[in-house]
Amino acid sequence: AQRLTAPAEVPIETQYSQGTITADQIADLSRGAATTLQTLLNGQPSIFAFTDGPLGTRTTINFRAFNSAQFAETFDGIALNDVFNGGVTAQASNVNNVLLIPANIDSVQIYRGINDPAVNSYNSLGGTIDYLPRQPTGRFGAEVEASYGSFATAEQRAVVNFGEVAGIRQVISFDHASSNGWAPSTKDRNNNLYYSANWSSDRGDRLALYAVYNVNSGFTPFNMPAPLLQQYGGFYQWPYSVTYEDNNDSSWMSILDYDLPFGGIFEFRNKVFGGSNDYRRTSYSNPADQQSATQPYSLENTPLGPGPAGSAFWLSYPNGPTYDPGAVFGSNDVGTAYHFYGYKAWAVGDSPTLVANLPGNTVTLGGNYTYGALHSREYWYGAYDMPNTNGYNDAWDESDIRALMSVYLQDEISLLGGDLHLTPGVKYLRASTSDHDSIGFYYPFAGTIGDVEHFVSPTFGGNYRITPNLALYAAYGRNIKFPDIFAYYGGFQVDSNGNNVTVPVTVKPEYVNDYEVGARWRNDSYSLALNGYREHFTNTFISSSLPSGVSFVSNGGSSTYEGVELELAATLARTQVGDFDARFNYSRNKAIFDSSFTDYAGTAVSAGQPLANVPKDIANLQLGWQQAGWRATGALRFVGTEYADQFFAGTPTGSKYGNYTLVNVGLSKSVDLDAAASLGVRALRLSLNVDNLFNKYYYNEAYTDSDINGNNFLRAVPGFPRVFTGTVDFKF
Secondary structure, eight states, X not given: OOOOSOOSSOOTTOSSOEEEEOHHHHHTOOOSTTOOTTGGGTTSTTXXXXXXXXXXXXXXXXXXXXXXXXXXXXXXXXXXXXXXXXXXXXXXXXXTOOOOOGGGEEEEEEEESSOOTTTOOTTTTSEEEEEEEOOOOSSEEEEXXXXXXXXXXXXXXXXXXXXXXXXXXXXXXXXXXXXXXXXXXOOEEEEEEEEEEEEEOTTXXXXXXXXXXXXXXXXOXXXXXXXXXXXXXXXXOOOTTTEEEEEEEEEEEEEEEEEEEETTTEEEEEEEEEEEEEEEEEXXXXXXXXXXXXXXXXXXXXXXXXXXXXXXXXXXXXXXXXOOHHHHHSSHHHHTSEEEEEEEEEEEEEEXXXXXXXXXXXXXXXXXXXXXXXXXXXXXXXXXXXXXXXXXTEEEEEXXXXXXXXXXXXXXXXXXXXXXXXXXXXXXXXXXXXXXEOSBTTBSSOEEEEEEEEEEEEEEEXXXXXXXXXXXXXXXXXXXXXXXXXXXXXXXXXXTTSOEEEOOOOOOOEEEEEEEEEEEEEOSSEEEEEEEEEEXXXXXXXXXXXXXXXXXXXXXXXXXXXXXXXXXXXXXEEETTEEEEEEEEEEXXXXXXXXXXXXXTXXXXXXXXXXXXXXXXXXXXXXXXXXXXXXEEEEEEEEEEEEEEETTXXXXXXXXXXXXXXXXXXXXXXXXXXXXXXTTOOEEEEEEEEESXXXXXXXXXXXXXXXXXXXXXXXXXXOOOXXXXXXXXXXX
16 A cells, blocks of 8 residues: 555564655754755765755755765656656756756655665666655644745745545645755845645545646856865855856656555555756856966866867867857957856656565566657857857757666565565566667767666665564675766767768676665664665776766776664653653765776876765764754764765765764754634744854865866865754644
């Protein structure tokens, strides 16, 4: 049967490493500008999420040592990951592609490792995070919430539950938020519309519909040279007069979910879904502020071509674009000061499942088919309002198609009176990809390239309950990550004789073997969980980019991720001074390259070298107290040292950053009111949250780069400073 909310604790008999975030924990969240769908996961072991700007701008998440394209995020079990570029937010430079906000979800289930095939999805190398949709209450009522805080951050939300009519329950909500951001030139606005409905009959069948539409607009926080942060203030950003990225994104997703039990032992479930993301960015880079002897740092949006007076190199192509920036605007730099980037992707699909609840075991047969299309393009010009003309001023204009398909079979077996649980499973995955590119600055001729990849993924999990309070488990899985669409970009080349040549795709899929062992102990008030994992990669993806903006993927040999995760929880209810709860977790993650290789820039990477952007140690302590409508929370988070990538090559360097501790606190008061005497208000909740209580200065992310004189320096984006947020919530 469908699970509508996450349990307070992972069942002790579970065969895999898992976690949970409940509806109550989400209710405690700060409404501050740095809270997003991904950052709410930060209290979980081995999850490292941050947002570089307000309201979800440039949100990044890592799970264990995996980047966002190497694990799955799902909504009601349907993949949120981009069909072509893997990630959910900020993938392929989609800076502000917000779809879901915390108000859209009820709770979260976290599945670490490859897990069983009924849970995992495409890209599930490091794990799967399933966001469960917010449900209608079935009682007529409304809610109005407003918050205001640091950086002129304001949010207003209205929710209407329509009760139950003819067995149908419905809820609709609208959320508007705006913020100036904690760094100058990073303001953002977000609008979110959410609808959920469900119907059930006396026979047990159930129909649910979830739909969300989100629009975001704002400006990008840049990776700033650390010397400028030190010179002009810790949150310095380039002024709009120097450079900016104006981002506009609209996204939607809808899921129709039908559940039908029949025959006493069978259950059929089918989900039809669709969604789209339309991202548009117009960037500007002032020619007067380009890299020079007096301004040694390159801007992230630079004119095409080498040097301060870039040449229109594409004009040398026999059939290349005809735009001549020098002839139209007087100089190449002025003529390429603006560029437009558009990324519009959509996908539709179907996920049927048939479950047989047999004596002693549960057999599940399921699958998925997803068909997606992408139109990606970029144009350069000397004015904000520019023509978008292929063969004239396009850097590229591509149309891609990808069809993903999977079929799986698994059996959950219960033996020894329920003390032993075994789950063997197998999943077949297939990807068919086609990439068509028009003539552009980076493509001297038009062409189409594509391929078909497929893989059989075996999984096995076992759990043995030694006593009613103690269980041991172990799991194994092998899975694949299909190459992102970047892997197809290098196929159009010109050989030494000047002939156009289409070269087959050489990037191989990533393969991962995952091994997990763990133990869980629990009584009425306390719980303890400990697990260890080891994941071995082959064909590790290395994402690289050129200063002009061209991105591509290559294989970087083999690597190993391994670590341990410890969780403790305690609940002390009905004491004389209130109810207390506490959670602590510690995770240690190690990720190294097993083989040596050389990146595109000629930099050697040695076996044993750590991967970048992986905090070695993460610890979280969460405390709570409640009594008589009062609720107080505190959270301490430690993030250890991590290595920085080279800015363009995407390979690790010796530079380190991180090693900081953040403290967040919250206080709220809930009051039940007499609706007749309070203008229909049934309940009132007031709250105050302070994030980063001690105003710790730290970097979200950092990269190494070189200035015009060849001197190395660090580019960085600071995390949020101290944030105050007050919220008032009326329930009618």
